[in-house]
Amino acid sequence: xxxxxxxxxxxxxxxxxxxVPPLRDALLEAQFELAQxxxxxxxxxxxxxxxxxxxxxxxxxxxxxxxxxxxTNAMGDPSDEERERxxxxxxxRALPPHGRIGIFFGNWYTAPIIDCxxxxxxxxxxxxxxxxxxxxxxxxxxxxxxxxxxxxxYHLSKPAQRKRLKSLERDPRLRWRVTKQDxxxxxxxxxxxxxxxxxxxHTSEAHAPWIVVEGVDERYxxxxxxxxxxxxxxxxxxxxxxxxxxTPVPAAPPVDAxxxxxxxxxxxxxxxxxxxxxxxxxQGTLNLLTRHKRFADHSVVAVFEGNDxxxxxxxxxxxxxxxxxxxxxxxxxxxxxxxxxxxxYLWRFWRHLPRQGHLTLFDRSWxxxxxxxxxxxxxxxxxxxxxxxxxxxFEEEMTRHGIVVVKFWLAISKDEQLRRFKSRExxxxxxxxxxxxxxxxxxxxxxxxxxxxxxxxxxxxxxAPWTIVPANDKNFARIKVLKTLCTAMERELD
Amino acid sequence: xxxxxxxxxxxxxxxxxxxVPPLRDALLEAQFELAQxxxxxxxxxxxxxxxxxxxxxxxxxxxxxxxxxxxTNAMGDPSDEERERxxxxxxxRALPPHGRIGIFFGNWYTAPIIDCxxxxxxxxxxxxxxxxxxxxxxxxxxxxxxxxxxxxxYHLSKPAQRKRLKSLERDPRLRWRVTKQDxxxxxxxxxxxxxxxxxxxHTSEAHAPWIVVEGVDERYxxxxxxxxxxxxxxxxxxxxxxxxxxTPVPAAPPVDAxxxxxxxxxxxxxxxxxxxxxxxxxQGTLNLLTRHKRFADHSVVAVFEGNDxxxxxxxxxxxxxxxxxxxxxxxxxxxxxxxxxxxxYLWRFWRHLPRQGHLTLFDRSWxxxxxxxxxxxxxxxxxxxxxxxxxxxFEEEMTRHGIVVVKFWLAISKDEQLRRFKSRExxxxxxxxxxxxxxxxxxxxxxxxxxxxxxxxxxxxxxAPWTIVPANDKNFARIKVLKTLCTAMERELD
Numbered sequence: 001x002x003x004x005x006x007x008x009x010x011x012x013x014x015x016x017x018x019x020v021p022p023l024r025d026a027l028l029e030a031q032f033e034l035a036q037x038x039x040x041x042x043x044x045x046x047x048x049x050x051x052x053x054x055x056x057x058x059x060x061x062x063x064x065x066x067x068x069x070x071x072t073n074a075m076g077d078p079s080d081e082e083r084e085r086x087x088x089x090x091x092x093r094a095l096p097p098h099g100r101i102g103i104f105f106g107n108w109y110t111a112p113i114i115d116c117x118x119x120x121x122x123x124x125x126x127x128x129x130x131x132x133x134x135x136x137x138x139x140x141x142x143x144x145x146x147x148x149x150x151x152x153x154y155h156l157s158k159p160a161q162r163k164r165l166k167s168l169e170r171d172p173r174l175r176w177r178v179t180k181q182d183x184x185x186x187x188x189x190x191x192x193x194x195x196x197x198x199x200x201x202h203t204s205e206a207h208a209p210w211i212v213v214e215g216v217d218e219r220y221x222x223x224x225x226x227x228x229x230x231x232x233x234x235x236x237x238x239x240x241x242x243x244x245x246x247t248p249v250p251a252a253p254p255v256d257a258x259x260x261x262x263x264x265x266x267x268x269x270x271x272x273x274x275x276x277x278x279x280x281x282x283q284g285t286l287n288l289l290t291r292h293k294r295f296a297d298h299s300v301v302a303v304f305e306g307n308d309x310x311x312x313x314x315x316x317x318x319x320x321x322x323x324x325x326x327x328x329x330x331x332x333x334x335x336x337x338x339x340x341x342x343x344x345y346l347w348r349f350w351r352h353l354p355r356q357g358h359l360t361l362f363d364r365s366w367x368x369x370x371x372x373x374x375x376x377x378x379x380x381x382x383x384x385x386x387x388x389x390x391x392x393x394f395e396e397e398m399t400r401h402g403i404v405v406v407k408f409w410l411a412i413s414k415d416e417q418l419r420r421f422k423s424r425e426x427x428x429x430x431x432x433x434x435x436x437x438x439x440x441x442x443x444x445x446x447x448x449x450x451x452x453x454x455x456x457x458x459x460x461x462x463x464a465p466w467t468i469v470p471a472n473d474k475n476f477a478r479i480k481v482l483k484t485l486c487t488a489m490e491r492e493l494d
Numbered sequence: 495x496x497x498x499x500x501x502x503x504x505x506x507x508x509x510x511x512x513x514v515p516p517l518r519d520a521l522l523e524a525q526f527e528l529a530q531x532x533x534x535x536x537x538x539x540x541x542x543x544x545x546x547x548x549x550x551x552x553x554x555x556x557x558x559x560x561x562x563x564x565x566t567n568a569m570g571d572p573s574d575e576e577r578e579r580x581x582x583x584x585x586x587r588a589l590p591p592h593g594r595i596g597i598f599f600g601n602w603y604t605a606p607i608i609d610c611x612x613x614x615x616x617x618x619x620x621x622x623x624x625x626x627x628x629x630x631x632x633x634x635x636x637x638x639x640x641x642x643x644x645x646x647x648y649h650l651s652k653p654a655q656r657k658r659l660k661s662l663e664r665d666p667r668l669r670w671r672v673t674k675q676d677x678x679x680x681x682x683x684x685x686x687x688x689x690x691x692x693x694x695x696h697t698s699e700a701h702a703p704w705i706v707v708e709g710v711d712e713r714y715x716x717x718x719x720x721x722x723x724x725x726x727x728x729x730x731x732x733x734x735x736x737x738x739x740x741t742p743v744p745a746a747p748p749v750d751a752x753x754x755x756x757x758x759x760x761x762x763x764x765x766x767x768x769x770x771x772x773x774x775x776x777q778g779t780l781n782l783l784t785r786h787k788r789f790a791d792h793s794v795v796a797v798f799e800g801n802d803x804x805x806x807x808x809x810x811x812x813x814x815x816x817x818x819x820x821x822x823x824x825x826x827x828x829x830x831x832x833x834x835x836x837x838x839y840l841w842r843f844w845r846h847l848p849r850q851g852h853l854t855l856f857d858r859s860w861x862x863x864x865x866x867x868x869x870x871x872x873x874x875x876x877x878x879x880x881x882x883x884x885x886x887x888f889e890e891e892m893t894r895h896g897i898v899v900v901k902f903w904l905a906i907s908k909d910e911q912l913r914r915f916k917s918r919e920x921x922x923x924x925x926x927x928x929x930x931x932x933x934x935x936x937x938x939x940x941x942x943x944x945x946x947x948x949x950x951x952x953x954x955x956x957x958a959p960w961t962i963v964p965a966n967d968k969n970f971a972r973i974k975v976l977k978t979l980c981t982a983m984e985r986e987l988d
Binding site for chain 1: 532535575578579580581582583586587589591592593617620621623624626627628630631632635636638639641793833835836837838839840841844845847849850877880883884887891892894895897
C-alpha cells in the first residue's frame with residue numbers, strides 16, 4: 001500500500017507555480033457549488049506518519065479554499081465531557097452539516113492504531129480488528145447518508161522519517177516541533193507501519209478509499225491533496241442533487257511523472273554465464289523447499305501477470321522445471337467458461353487452490369478484473385473498484401491458512417515489446433503467440449500502466465506483496481522470480 | 495431477536511391444506527423463471543437450535559419445488575481435501591450456478607458459533623467478532639455479485655427445546671435422533687442463545703437479513719419457510735435481468751395471526767390502592783439508584799414509544815418525579831430542525847446522550863425511522879431497512895460504554911385509543927393533545943402494528959431489549975415502566 005509513496009515524488013517550483021492558480025480557482029468553484037447545493041457534506045480524515053507534513057498540507061488547502069465553510073477539528077485527548085460519552089460521541093458532534101467541509105486531525109483511526117502499536121497484549125490484533133469492523137460500519141453509514149469521505153494518509157519511508165526528524169531538529173526555528181515522543185514512536189516505525197497497513201487495507205472501500213500521499217516534498221504533497229479533494233468533489237457534484245446512492249470516490253490523480261512502473265530500472269541484466277549458475281542454484285533450492293518436511297502443511301499460490309510478451313510463460317517454465325510435476329499445477333486464465341460465468345467472480349480461482357504440499361501457478365489471475373476488464377470496460381467501474389478489497393480478503397484468507405502467496409508483475413519497455421512482437425511475427429514457431437488483440441492492447445499502453453499502478457497501490461500488502469520484475473532481460477527476470485519464490489517459501493517454512 | 499419465535503405460532507390443518515397448493519404452484523413458477531433467466535443464484539442458509547425441525551422444513555421445501563434445480567449441501571466435518579484449503583473453500587466450491595438454488599445445512603455460521611459457545615478462552619468473543627466481520631464481507635460480496643441470500647434461523651425457546659428432545663426420546667421410531675451431544679448442548683442453551691443473538695444481530699443486513707422461524711409447529715414452520723422463499727424470489731425476479739444493484743430482501747411474511755402485539759394481555763390492571771403503594775416503592779428505588787455511588791460512572795437512556803394516546807407522557811412524568819431535575823433531561827422528538835436535517839440521521843440523537851450520572855428520556859426516538867417514516871413513506875424502503883442494523887450498532891456503542899438502555903413500547907387496544915381520542919376532544923384541557931394527524935395515523939393501525947413487530951424482531955437484543963407494556967390500564971403501565979427501569983439499572987450497578 002505504501003509502494004507509490006516511497007518513490008521520491010517531487011514537483012519543481014515552476015510547475016507548482018503554474019498549476020496552483022487554476023487548481024485554486026477550480027477548488028473554490030467546487031466549494032461554492034457544494035455550499036449552494038447543500039445536499040451533502042465532506043469529511044477529510046488526516047492521518048499518517050509523524051513529520052510527513054499533515055499540518056502543512058491542511059493549512060495550504062484551507063488557505064486555497066474559502067475557510068469560512070471549512071471546520072477543522074484537531075482532536076487530541078478527549079475532554080471530561082467526551083470521556084463520559086461513548087468514544088464516537090466526540091466525532092458525531094463535530095460532523096459538518098451539508099454544504100461544508102469538516103477536517104479531522106486525530107479521528108476514529110488514531111486511537112485504535114496507536115493503542116495496537118503500543119500494546120503488549122497478546123490479543124491486540126483482535127482488538128484492532130474489532131475497531132476496524134466498527135469503523136467500517138460507521139463509514140458505510142456515513143456514505144449511505146450521502147457524505148463524501150476523503151481519507152488521507154501521509155507517508156514517509158523509515159529513512160525519510162529519520163531524515164525529516166533530524167532536519168527539523170537542526171533548524172533552530174523548528175526544533176520545538178520534535179519531541180521525545182516523536183523519537184520514541186520512530187523506534188516503533190516497523191510496527192506502526194504493519195499495523196497501519198492492516199487498518200488501511202481493511203478500510204479501503206470504493207466509497208471510502210485511502211489516499212496515500214508521499215510526505216517528503218512539500219509541493220507534491222500540497223498538489224496531491226488539492227487535486228484529490230477537487231476530483232472527489234467534482235465527481236460527487238456530478239451526481240444529481242438528492243441522489244442517495246453510495247458513490248465511489250475517484251483515486252488520487254497522478255501529479256508528477258513518477259510511478260512504480262517508470263521508476264523501474266529496466267536495464268538490469270544477467271549474462272548467460274551467470275544465469276546458468278544462478279538458475280541451478282535457485283532451482284535446486286526450490287526443489288529442496290518443495291520436499292521440505294513442513295511444506296506438507298503449506299502450499300504455494302503464485303500469480304504471474306505482466307505486459308504482453310513480457311515472458312510470463314518462460315518464467316513459469318523455469319519454476320515448473322524445478323518441481324515434481326505431481327505437486328504442480330499451471331492454471332492459464334483465459335475467458336471464463338459458462339460454468340464460471342454463472343458464479344461469483346472469484347469462484348474460478350478458488351476452485352484451483354492447491355492442496356497442502358502443492359503449488360499452483362496462475363498464468364494471469366484474478367487481477368484481470370482490475371487490469372484488462374477495467375481498461376477494456378468489460379465490467380462496470382463499481383465492480384472493479386470493489387474488487388480491490390475483495391481480492392485483499394481472498395489473499396488474506398489464503399495466507400492465514402499457511403498458503404505462500406507470491407505475485408509477479410513482469411514489466412518490459414514499450415520498445416522491447418515492439419521488438420518482441422515483430423520477432424514473433426517473423427518466427428514461424430512463435431507466430432501463434434501474437435494476435436491482433438496484442439496490437440490493440442499495445443495502443444492502450446498508458447491506460448494499462450495506470451491500472452497496474454492502482455493495482456500495486458491497493459493490493460500490495462505485507463501478507464501478499466507484489467514483486468515488480470524488470471523483464472527486458474529474460475535471464476534477470478527468471479532468476480528474480482525463482483529467488484523471490486524461494487525467499488517467500490523459506491520465510492514461511494522456517 | 496427471538497421474541498416473535500417464542501409466541502407459540504401454529505397453523506391448523508384446514509388452513510394448511512388450503513394454503514399449500516397455491517404456494518407450491520407459485521414456488522414452482524418462480525423457480526421456473528429463475529431457471530429461465532439464469533442471471534442469479536439463490537443460497538438458503540439453514541441454522542438454528544437442535545430439534546427445531548430444520549431438516550423437515552428443508553425436506554418439505556424441496557418436495558414442493560423442482561428438486562432437480564436444488565442442490566442441498568449437508569456440511570459436517572470437513573474432509574481431508576477441505577481441511578487442506580482455507581476454511582471457506584468448501585463453501586465456495588458448493589456455490590450454486592445462476593438459475594439454481596443451493597441449500598446449506600452447516601455453513602459459514604456453524605463453526606464460529608459452536609466454537610465460541612464451547613470455548614473456555616477469554617477472548618472467544620473477539621474471535622467470534624472477527625469471524626462475523628469476515629462473514630459480513632463475504633456475504634456483501636455475494637450480494638454484489640447478484641446472489642439472493644435467504645438466511646433461516648429455526649428457533650425454540652428453552653422449555654420448547656427440552657420438551658422436543660424428550661418427546662423425540664419417547665418415540666421409539668425417532669429415539670435415534672437424540673444423541674448425548676444434543677443433551678450436552680442443551681445444557682449450554684443460554685450461552686448458545688446469547689452467542690447466536692450476537693452473530694445474528696451483526697449479520698442481519700438489508701441484503702442478507704435473518705429470518706427467525708419458530709420451530710415448534712411443523713405446519714407453521716413449513717409455511718413460513720415456503721412463503722419467505724417465494725417472496726424473496728418474487729421480489730428479486732422483479733428487478734430487471736442483468737441489474738446488479740444490491741437489492742434488499744423482504745421480511746418474512748406473516749403466516750398465522752399471532753404477533754408480539756396481539757398476543758399481549760391488555761386486560762392487566764392495577765387498582766388505585768395498589769398503584770399508590772407500588773409507585774412509592776419503585777419511585778423510591780429509582781431515586782436511590784440515581785444516587786448510587788456507581789451511577790457516577792453510568793448513565794441511562796430511556797426510549798418511550800407507543801400508540802398515540804398510549805400514555806407516554808404520563809409514564810415519563812412518573813419517572814421524572816423520582817429523579818433530581820438536575821440529573822434528568824426529557825427530549826421530545828418532533829420533526830428534525832434544519833441543523834439536524836443537514837447531518838446523518840442519528841446525529842440528532844447522539845447529541846442528546848447524557849453525561850455520566852445523568853438520565854435522558856426520549857419521548858419518541860430514533861425508532862421514528864422504522865415506524866412513522868416507514869409507514870408514511872417519509873424515507874425510502876432502502877433507508878429504513880438499513881436503519882435496523884445502524885440502530886443496533888448505536889445502542890451497542892451506548893451499552894458498551896456503560897449506558898443503561900431501556901426501550902418501552904406502550905401498547906393500547908384500538909378501542910381504548912378511540913375512547914381516549916374522544917375524551918380528549920371533549921375535555922377542554924386535553925383538547926390540544928388531539929390533532930387531525932392522530933386520526934389519520936389511526937387509519938393505518940395495521941401498518942403500524944406490522945412496523946412495530948418488525949422493529950421488535952430486529953432490534954430487541956440482549957443488550958437493549960424492548961419492553962412491550964400493556965397500557966390500557968395506566969396504573970399498570972406506569973408501574974411496569976418504573977420497575978423495568980429500576981431492574982435494568984440494578985443489573986448494571988450491581
